[in-house]
Amino acid sequence: MKETSITQELYRPLSPARTAFSRGMTTIAFLLSGLALLPLLAILFEILRQGIPNLKWEVLTSLPAPVGMEGVPSGFANAIVGTVIMVGIASLISIPVGVLTAIYLAEFSKGSPIAHLIRFVVTVLSGVPSIVVGVFAYAVVVLTFKGFSAFAGGFALSVIMLPIVILATEEALKLVPTSLRLASSALGASRFQTVFRVTIATALPGITTGVLLAVARAAGETAPLLFTALFSQNWFEGLTSPTASLSVLIYNYASSAYAEQNTLAWTASLILVGIVLLVNIASRIVTSNRFKIR
Amino acid sequence: MQFSFHDSATDPSSPTASGMTPALRVKDLAFYYGSQKAIESVSMDIYQGQVTAIIGPSGCGKSTFLKALNRISELEGTVRVEGQVEFFGQNIYSRQVNLNRLRRQIGMVFQKPNPFPISIYDNVAYGVRVYSRPSRASLDETVESALKSAALWSEVKDNLNKSALGLSGGQQQRLCIARALAVKPKILLMDEPCSALDPIATMKIEELIDHLRQELTIAIVTHNMQQASRVSQYTAFFSTDESRIGQLIEFGSTAQIFMEASQPRTRDYVEGRFG
Numbered sequence: 001m002k003e004t005s006i007t008q009e010l011y012r013p014l015s016p017a018r019t020a021f022s023r024g025m026t027t028i029a030f031l032l033s034g035l036a037l038l039p040l041l042a043i044l045f046e047i048l049r050q051g052i053p054n055l056k057w058e059v060l061t062s063l064p065a066p067v068g069m070e071g072v073p074s075g076f077a078n079a080i081v082g083t084v085i086m087v088g089i090a091s092l093i094s095i096p097v098g099v100l101t102a103i104y105l106a107e108f109s110k111g112s113p114i115a116h117l118i119r120f121v122v123t124v125l126s127g128v129p130s131i132v133v134g135v136f137a138y139a140v141v142v143l144t145f146k147g148f149s150a151f152a153g154g155f156a157l158s159v160i161m162l163p164i165v166i167l168a169t170e171e172a173l174k175l176v177p178t179s180l181r182l183a184s185s186a187l188g189a190s191r192f193q194t195v196f197r198v199t200i201a202t203a204l205p206g207i208t209t210g211v212l213l214a215v216a217r218a219a220g221e222t223a224p225l226l227f228t229a230l231f232s233q234n235w236f237e238g239l240t241s242p243t244a245s246l247s248v249l250i251y252n253y254a255s256s257a258y259a260e261q262n263t264l265a266w267t268a269s270l271i272l273v274g275i276v277l278l279v280n281i282a283s284r285i286v287t288s289n290r291f292k293i294r
Numbered sequence: 295m296q297f298s299f300h301d302s303a304t305d306p307s308s309p310t311a312s313g314m315t316p317a318l319r320v321k322d323l324a325f326y327y328g329s330q331k332a333i334e335s336v337s338m339d340i341y342q343g344q345v346t347a348i349i350g351p352s353g354c355g356k357s358t359f360l361k362a363l364n365r366i367s368e369l370e371g372t373v374r375v376e377g378q379v380e381f382f383g384q385n386i387y388s389r390q391v392n393l394n395r396l397r398r399q400i401g402m403v404f405q406k407p408n409p410f411p412i413s414i415y416d417n418v419a420y421g422v423r424v425y426s427r428p429s430r431a432s433l434d435e436t437v438e439s440a441l442k443s444a445a446l447w448s449e450v451k452d453n454l455n456k457s458a459l460g461l462s463g464g465q466q467q468r469l470c471i472a473r474a475l476a477v478k479p480k481i482l483l484m485d486e487p488c489s490a491l492d493p494i495a496t497m498k499i500e501e502l503i504d505h506l507r508q509e510l511t512i513a514i515v516t517h518n519m520q521q522a523s524r525v526s527q528y529t530a531f532f533s534t535d536e537s538r539i540g541q542l543i544e545f546g547s548t549a550q551i552f553m554e555a556s557q558p559r560t561r562d563y564v565e566g567r568f569g
Contacts, residue, residue, distance in 0.1 A: 178370070179408035183470070185369055187421035187477055188398030197420070202411055 044273070051270030054263045060271075064233055064249075067258050074260065076268050079244040081236050082150065083275075086229060086245060087218050089154025090161050095211055098165030105166070106173035107195045119170075126163035131223040133159045138227035150236070150243035153229025160221055161214040168210020172203040205286050212283035216276045222247035246272045314341035316380075317481055317511040318363060318400075323377035325355070325362050332358045333540040336377075338530055340481070345503060345512045347522035347548065350532035351563065355540020356515045357405075359532065360483050363513065364400035365393060381481075398425070401479035405486045407466035409458035409473070414450050417458045417469055421477035436476055443509075444472035445502050464495025471502065482506065484514040488521065500525050519564055523552050531560045 013019070058073040065074035101118065109115030137156035142148055176199050184194040200207070230242040231252060237243075246268050253265035316339035324334040333355035340346045340363075348356045361367035363379060365386060379386045386396055398421075409417050418437045422428060428436065437454070441447040446468040450461070458469055467487055474482060484503075488496040503512060503525045516522050522529055529551040531544045544551060544560045555561045 177408070179404060179406060180410060182366060182369060182402075182404065183408045183410065183473075184420070184424075186364065186366055186397055186402035186404075187424060187473065188394045189421070189424045190394050193424050197424070198410055 047266065047269050047273055050263075050266035054267045055270060059264070059267050063235065064261075064264065067261065074264065076244070076246065076249050076264060076271075078232065078235050079246045079249040079268065080271065082153075082229065082232070082243040082245045083219055083247070083272075085236060085239075086150055086153040086157055086225070086243065087215055089151060089239075090157035090218050091211070091215060093155065093158035094161035094165050094214065098162050098214075099169050099207060099211075102166045102169030102173060103195060103200070106170045107191075107199060122163045122166050125159070126167065129223075130160055130221050134224040134227040137224060142228055145240070147240065148228060148230035148242040149240045150229055151239045153225045153243060153245065156224035156228045157218040157221060160224060161218050164214035164217060165211055168213065169203075169207045172206025172210060173199060175206060176202045208286045209283040212279050212286070216279040216283075219279070220247060220272060220276055222251050226251070246275075314339070314344065316340060317342040317382065318513075319378075319380040319383075320363075321378040321380070323359075323362065323375065323379060325358055325367075325376075326374040327358075328372050331539050333362075333532075336532075336542040338542060338545045340511060340513050341528060342511050343507060344528055345507055345514060345526040346528040346530065347526035348513065348515045348530045348532060349517075349519060349522050349563070350540070350543075351534070352517075353538070353540075354532040354534045356532045357485050358540065360485050360513060360515050361402075363481075363483055364397050364402055366397065366402060368393075398477050399479055400481045400483060401474035401477065403467070403470050403474055403482065403484045403487045406490050407463055407470050409461070409466050409469050411457065411459055413455045414458050414461070414469060415454040418472050418476050421473060425477070440472040440476035441469075443475050443506065444468045445498060445505075446472055462495070464491045464498065467491060467495070467499060468502070471499070475506075479510065481511045481513065484512060486515050486517060489517060496521070519552075519566075523548055531555075531557075531563060533559055533563065 059075035059077075060080065061077050062073040062075040063078055064076060065072040101122075105115050105119060109118075134156055137152055137159065141152040141155050145152070180198050180202060181194055184198045185191075189197065225245050225248050229245060229248070231248045232242045232244045234244075250265045250268050250272065253261040253268070256262060256265070318340040320336055320338050320340075323336040325332050336359060348360060350356050358367065361370075362375060363386075367373050375387055381396070381399065384391070386400075410420060412420075415437055418440050419433055422433060422436055438447060438451075441450065446465060449465060450456075450469075453460075458466065461469060467490075471482075471487075488499055491499065500521065503514065506512060514522075514525065526548045529546065529548045530542055531551060532540050533543045534540050544555055544557045546555075551560060552564050555564060
């Protein structure tokens with residue numbers, strides 16, 4: 001063993017092998033993180049490059065022009081309206097059901113077998129391919145009511161949203177410290193009062209984030225809408241009529257033979273990504289408030 | 295629920311040997327977490343208008359005992375209780391007991407300050423709103439008087455709508471005391487209320503405890519023997535042996551426990567020789 005004086009100990013470098021290994025691993029980690037970012041940046045870049053040139057006010061306000069017509073304003077306002085309406089229907093169904101299910105799981109079930117079963121089913125549901133959800137909604141709603149409709153589309157999207165809302169809400173409720181529940185009970189509040197006045201109020205930012213992420217996910221889904229809402233070239237005609245949506249418009253127009261429809265599909269992609277991004281940013285703002293002191 | 299003060303064998307309204315009325319009378323209490331026995335054969339009185347300190351080494355069951363007195367431990371897991379705890383003659387472990395009413399009468403302050411993440415005002419008003427829909431004016435009055443009783447009013451009166459989480463640790467603990475006082479409990483249980491606080495905040499809370507004694511009964515668990523001797527009139531010493539089951543070793547006036555304890559273990563503990 002080499003004799004070293006304690007007075008020099010702190011200045012002695014590590015062995016070259018350890019230094020090289022450390023540097024090498026840092027470099028690899030850095031490069032691979034860059035690689036992981038690449039697809040996202042590439043998608044964003046291409047959508048911006050292809051979508052921006054055609055991004056005019058008229059695409060947001062007019063209907064798709066018939067193919068071959070020149071000088072007529074062409075856009076996809078009906079698809080934006082349709083997406084908003086169907087995601088709205090899906091939210092109306094999935095948020096109350098999902099949040100209340102999560103409250104049962106986190107606050108009232110006390111680890112009962114039924115709760116375990118529900119949690120298992122919800123986890124499986126979150127992994128069901130969206131095309132299967134579309135076929136399911138087709139069988140349940142479209143065949144029953146004999147027609148494609150905005151309502152069927154909203155129903156299919158609600159099935160997509162439900163597990164996301166439940167799992168995120170349950171996580172948010174579990175993060176509420178037990179000490180707050182005890183404090184509420186010690187003041188004579190019943191379990192119901194504790195849950196609704198303290199637990200949910202405290203978990204609200206987390207619940208909101210989960211809900212907004214589910215909304216963003218639903219807004220981007222295509223497969224569930226193909227069999228349910230179908231598509232429409234016209235303005236929204238009611239909950240029982242076929243309805244346009246951004247995602248199906250992109251699906252139809254991107255593979256179209258007409259160049260002007262291809263361009264419209266790129267612009268629609270830009271708008272859809274923009275909507276999803278806005279919803280995500282909104283959820284970030286809500287979450288960051290959790291740690292702020294008013 | 296009909297309870298009469300005179301139907302139990304021992305009349306709780308009559309003065310005991312020491313001339314005090316027991317607000318809580320514990321009879322041969324044993325407490326289990328699941329199948330694990332945590333405390334056994336505890337019998338003692340907590341006298342009305344007095345401060346009773348519960349001292350003992352870590353793991354002797356003093357917090358468990360305290361949490362058994364308002365049945366708050368039932369929220370933390372499966373528990374089982376043998377024996378009786380009587381609140382002015384009513385067995386709190388009777389099946390007819392309404393837990394919400396029980397906990398309203400027997401409030402609690404926890405080891406770590408746990409204000410709700412809402413405004414100072416709403417924290418104090420919480421317990422009142424749970425029970426009634428008071429007018430704004432009467433609620434304002436309740437909040438003010440609770441904060442004054444907790445010696446916090448002068449520090450927060452201009453910031454009632456600010457978040458309670460912005461207060462210092464000592465202020466938060468006094469807010470928790472104010473919140474407990476606002477529902478006007480008969481008894482206040484305090485589980486090491488000063489263990490997370492600095493000496494100045496601790497001193498304020500000790501002064502507060504002495505003040506509050508005029509209106510309510512206090513039981514306080516503490517690790518700090520000087521604190522027990524400063525704030526309490528009665529002291530219960532809990533300890534445990536190889537069985538790991540907490541037991542009440544000795545109960546008496548604070549002067550008696552600290553100056554002339556009859557049990558050698560109590561003497562060793564209060565003189566700092568173990569624990």
